[in-house]
Amino acid sequence: MAEIRLENVAHSYDGGSTFALNPISVTWKDGNAVALLGPSGCGKTTLLNIISGLLTPSVGRVYFDGVDVTDLDTAKRNVAQVFQFPVLYDTMTVRQNLAFPLKNRNVSKDVIAERVEEIAELLGISKYLDIRPLKLRSDLQQLVSLGRGLVRKDVPAILFDEPLTVIDQNFKWTLRGRLKEMHNNTRHTLVYVTHDQTEALTFADEVVVLNQGNIVQTGTASDLFLTPQDEFVGFFIGSPGMNFLDGKVNDGAVMVGSTRIGTTLSATTIANGNVRVGIRPEFLSIDETGKGLPVEINRVEHRGGYKLVHADSVQGKFVAKLDNESALVAGQSVHLAFHPERTYLFRDSKVCGTVNVKGAK
Amino acid sequence: MTLVASQLSLTHNGEVFLEDISFTASPGITVLVGPTLSGKTTLMRVLAGLIKSDSGSITVNNVDVGAISVKDRSVSFVYQQFINYPSLTVFDNIASPLRVQKPKIKKDEIKDRVHEVAQMLRITELLDRKPSALSGGQQQRVAIARSLARKSDVVLLDEPLANLDFKLREQLRDELQRIFADANMMVIYSTAEPLEALDMAAHTIVMNEGRVEQDGKALDLYSRPNNLPVAQAMSDPPLNLISSSVATANSESIGSALRDKFGGTFTIGIRPHNISLKSEGARDIAISGKVRIAEITGSATYLHLDLENAQKIVLEIDGAQNFTSGSTMTVFLDRSAVYGFDPKTGATLFAPSAVR
Numbered sequence: 001m002a003e004i005r006l007e008n009v010a011h012s013y014d015g016g017s018t019f020a021l022n023p024i025s026v027t028w029k030d031g032n033a034v035a036l037l038g039p040s041g042c043g044k045t046t047l048l049n050i051i052s053g054l055l056t057p058s059v060g061r062v063y064f065d066g067v068d069v070t071d072l073d074t075a076k077r078n079v080a081q082v083f084q085f086p087v088l089y090d091t092m093t094v095r096q097n098l099a100f101p102l103k104n105r106n107v108s109k110d111v112i113a114e115r116v117e118e119i120a121e122l123l124g125i126s127k128y129l130d131i132r133p134l135k136l137r138s139d140l141q142q143l144v145s146l147g148r149g150l151v152r153k154d155v156p157a158i159l160f161d162e163p164l165t166v167i168d169q170n171f172k173w174t175l176r177g178r179l180k181e182m183h184n185n186t187r188h189t190l191v192y193v194t195h196d197q198t199e200a201l202t203f204a205d206e207v208v209v210l211n212q213g214n215i216v217q218t219g220t221a222s223d224l225f226l227t228p229q230d231e232f233v234g235f236f237i238g239s240p241g242m243n244f245l246d247g248k249v250n251d252g253a254v255m256v257g258s259t260r261i262g263t264t265l266s267a268t269t270i271a272n273g274n275v276r277v278g279i280r281p282e283f284l285s286i287d288e289t290g291k292g293l294p295v296e297i298n299r300v301e302h303r304g305g306y307k308l309v310h311a312d313s314v315q316g317k318f319v320a321k322l323d324n325e326s327a328l329v330a331g332q333s334v335h336l337a338f339h340p341e342r343t344y345l346f347r348d349s350k351v352c353g354t355v356n357v358k359g360a361k
Numbered sequence: 362m363t364l365v366a367s368q369l370s371l372t373h374n375g376e377v378f379l380e381d382i383s384f385t386a387s388p389g390i391t392v393l394v395g396p397t398l399s400g401k402t403t404l405m406r407v408l409a410g411l412i413k414s415d416s417g418s419i420t421v422n423n424v425d426v427g428a429i430s431v432k433d434r435s436v437s438f439v440y441q442q443f444i445n446y447p448s449l450t451v452f453d454n455i456a457s458p459l460r461v462q463k464p465k466i467k468k469d470e471i472k473d474r475v476h477e478v479a480q481m482l483r484i485t486e487l488l489d490r491k492p493s494a495l496s497g498g499q500q501q502r503v504a505i506a507r508s509l510a511r512k513s514d515v516v517l518l519d520e521p522l523a524n525l526d527f528k529l530r531e532q533l534r535d536e537l538q539r540i541f542a543d544a545n546m547m548v549i550y551s552t553a554e555p556l557e558a559l560d561m562a563a564h565t566i567v568m569n570e571g572r573v574e575q576d577g578k579a580l581d582l583y584s585r586p587n588n589l590p591v592a593q594a595m596s597d598p599p600l601n602l603i604s605s606s607v608a609t610a611n612s613e614s615i616g617s618a619l620r621d622k623f624g625g626t627f628t629i630g631i632r633p634h635n636i637s638l639k640s641e642g643a644r645d646i647a648i649s650g651k652v653r654i655a656e657i658t659g660s661a662t663y664l665h666l667d668l669e670n671a672q673k674i675v676l677e678i679d680g681a682q683n684f685t686s687g688s689t690m691t692v693f694l695d696r697s698a699v700y701g702f703d704p705k706t707g708a709t710l711f712a713p714s715a716v717r
Contacts, residue, residue: 039526040497139397168397169553170599173675177665181654184686195526202656202663222681225659236528238660282660303559304583304595304716305634305677324716 001189002064002156003030004051009060011046016058020046022213023059028206030065031187033180035204037194039236042210045161048193052159053077064156077156082149084162086141088133094120095129098147105152119147122178139167143175150182157189164199176202197237201225209233225280226342231349234278240308243284245315247277247345254345254355257314259293261338262355264345270353276346277355281308283339284320286328292335300328311336362388362422364515364547369407369417371571378403379414380571386547390538392558392579393551394594395568401551404568405517408549409438421514421547434515437508441520443501445492452488455479455507462511478506481540498529505537509544518550522557534560555595559583567591584716589707592630592700598663601636601674603629605701608669610647610691618646619699627710628702633663633677635698635717638690645693650674655684666692 004027011021021043028034036044049055050062053074062070069077080101088097098116107115120126123143133141142163149158164172180203183190194200200207201221208218209232216230217223228234234242247256249270252263256277264270286292295311295318302324309328311318313336320336328334343355364386371379379400384391393401406412408419410431419426426434437458445454455475459466466474479485482502492500501521508516521537522530538561541548552558558565558579565579569590575582579595586592593600605616605627615629640647650666653673657663664676664684676692684690698717701710 039528137398169597170396170593173599177654177656177663177675180656184654195528197527198658201658221657221659223659225681239527239531241528280660301560301562302580302716303556304580305632 001030001187003066004028004157004189004191005063005066006050007061007063009047009050009057009062011043011050011055012058019058020213021050021057024215025060026208026215026218028189028191030189032205033183033190033192033203035192035194035200035207036210037197037200037207037236038210039195041212043213044193044210047210048159048161048191051157051191052079052081078154080149080152080155080158082146082158082160082163084165086133086138086145086166088141088144088148090132090134092132093130094125094133094136094144097133097144098129098151101148101152105154115151115153119151122150122182123147123175124178139171142166153186153188155188157191160190160192162194163192164194164196172199179203197239201237209236211236227351228278228344229351231276231278231346234280234344234346238280238282240281240319240321242278242280243316243318244346245277245313245318247275247315249273249275249345249353256293261293262340262343265354270345274347275352276349278344278346278351279338279342281319281321283342284318285322285337285339286326287335287337290335292337295334295336297328297330297332297334299330362514362545362547364408364549365420366404366408367418367420369404369414369419371403371407371412371414377571379407382417382571382573384566384573384576386549386564388545388547390541390548390550390561390563392561392563392565393549393568394553394555394558394565394582395551396553396594399568399594400571401568402519403571405438405519405549405551408515409436409517410434411438435511435513436515436517437511437513439501439504439508439516439518439521441523443497443504443521443524445500445503445507447492449491450488451479451484451490451492451495451503454492454503455488455510458507458511474510474512475506478509481509482506482536498525498533501525501533509540512546514546516546516548518548520551520553523553555579555583555597558595567594569594580716585712586700586709588709589628589630589702592702592709596632598633598675598677600630600632600700602702603631603668603672603674604670604704605629607648607672610649615646615648615694619696619701626704628704629694630700630702631674631694631698632717633675635695636674636676637693637695638676638678640693641695644696646696646699647691647693649689649691652684652686652688652690654686655682657681657683666690 006026008023008025010019010023012019038044050057061068099112102112120129125143133144209216211232217233224233224237245256249272253260254262293313295313297311299310301308307322309320309322344351345353367383369379369382395401407414456471459471484502565582566576567574575587575591583595606614609618650668653665653667655662655664662678662682666674698713700712
C-alpha cells in the first residue's frame, strides 16, 4: 500500500489550449479511501487515469510512496483497477478469473485458493465460482470484476471507476457496506471515482469534490455537508442541495428582502453589500413566532419518511426537509426559521461568513 | 383517453416474462416500479408493439392496437441509453419523426413544434448543435423532446434517468413532472427507484417477476403494501427484514412483543429510519446487536448491526455519528412502524396505520 502524491499535475487533451484538469497538488495518506466526486466532465476520470498510468499528465509529477512513477506505464505501477463495466475472460471460469491476477504474480496455489474463496464470500458469488462469467447476469459479472480488483493484497492502490453503475439498487446498499468493511480490515489505499454522492460520502475517508477541472473542496462527508466552502459544494452535496437566496449585509445585519434573518458572526470582516445566503433543506424549520422569512408553499412532496416542502419567497425558491408530523398544504403562507450556525454567506461563490441567527428580530 | 392492458402474458423458452398483466393508464404519468428483471422493459416493449405477447390485449382509446403495425401506432419510446442521430443537428433530431409522419405536417408547423418542446426541455440554445457536442443530460433531453414532439397518445420512458449523473437526475425528474403534468398523453415511466414514484406522486404499478403486484397511489403502496415484494420495491434504503423469533433486549421474542397483532412466527419489516438509538415511547421494541460498520453521508448515518442468528439490520440516523465496530448496543424499533409478513407467502399480515 502506498501514499499517493500529486505535484502540480494538470492535463490538456488538445495540446494546451484548454485544460481538462487544472494544476493540483495533493497527498493522499497510505491506507485511506479517497473518493473523486463531481458531475460528468469535471476531470475526475482524467485524474484517475493519471494515477493509474493510462494517461501521462501534460504537466506535473505523480509519486507512490515518494517514488516518481510519472513515466511508468500501468503494468509497472502495479495498481489494481475496476472499471464501470465488467472486464473478464470468458474462456475461464469465475474462479480462474479471480485467481488470474494472483497466478500472474506466482502466488502459491494454496494461498490463491484461500484468497479466491475469501473474496467470493465477501462479494456473495461463491456459488458461481465454477461457471463462466458470460453465463451470469451483468451485475453478477461486475461483482466478479470487482473481485479481480480486490484479490491482490500487494498492490500500492486499488482504483475504481464508477464500479457500482450496473449493480441493482437494493444490492448496492449491501455491497457498499461490504466494501467499506473490507477496507476497514485491509486498509488498502483506494481511489474511487463516482458521480453518486451517497457512494462517495459513505465509502470514503476523504472526499475530493471536483468541478470544471478544479478541486473545489476536500473533506469528510460531515465537512462537506455541514461546512461547504463553495456554492458548488453546497449545491452538489446533499439531496436536494443547498438553498441559495439573494441577501444583503448591512452593518452586521443579514437581510433577505425586508426580513432580518440574523447578524454576521464576524461583523468586522464582512463588508456591506450583496451576499448569497445558503441554507440546507435540513436546517430550515417552521417559525411559529412569525418572525422568520415569509414564504408561500407551492408544493408538498411526501417522500415516505419525510416531506419536502417547496416554497417561494420574495428572494427566491426554497426547499425544506420536514418531518411527517408537519401538516402543510400548498397555498399556505408560513414563516421559515434558519438554523443557527448552519446558515452561510457566500460571495463570488466562496463562503465569507456565518449567520448568527440569535440576532434575528 | 385511456390505455387498457388486459391479461398480457409472455413466455419464451419456458421462461415466464409477463404473467397476466392488466392495468389502466389515464392521461398523465403512470410509474412502473420494480427491481431489475421484474419485467418493466418487456412490458414496455409489448406496449410499444416491438414484441407480441402470447395472449391478452392492449386498447388505446377503445381501439385494439394489436393488429396495428408499430410504425402506425401513436407511441413514442425513450430508452435508458439515449439514442440520437449523430450526424443530425438537435433540431433535425427532434424534427425527424415529424417529417415522416402521415398525413404530412407542414414545415412551419414542424418548426413550431420543435421550438415548443425545445423550450419545455430548455434546449433551445442547443438546436444547432450535433449530439456529440452535448453532455449526457442534454442528449437525454433531446431524446425526450423528440418523443414529445410527435404528440403521440402514448409515451414510454424506460428508466430514462438511469444513465445520468445523480444531480442531473434530481433536476430532470422535477422538470419531467412539470412537463408531463400538463401534457394530454399517457406517459408510462419505469424506474427501479421508489423515490421517483413518490416524487411524482403518480399512479404507480409495482412489478415483480413479470407480475403486477399492486396498483395504486405511490404513497399508498409505500405505506400499505399488499405483500413483501411491494414493500421492498417501495423502500430505499432497503427494508430491514427480521424473523419475529429474534430476541428483544429483555429476552422476549419480537413476536411476543407484538403478540397483540399476530401470533406465531412471521417476518418483521421495518424501514431504517424507524429504528432509533433511544426509546421514544414506552411501547418501542428494544433489541441488541453488534456494530458492523457506520456509513456517514453528513445528513445521515447508516448504522449496520448484526443481530443473533446472522440477521442484519440497518438504521438511518439523522446527522453524523461515530460508532466502534464490534461494540454491542441496544436499539429501538418504533412499534407503530412495524410491518408483519407471512414468512411463506410474503402476504402482508399487518401494516402501520399511518405513513411512517
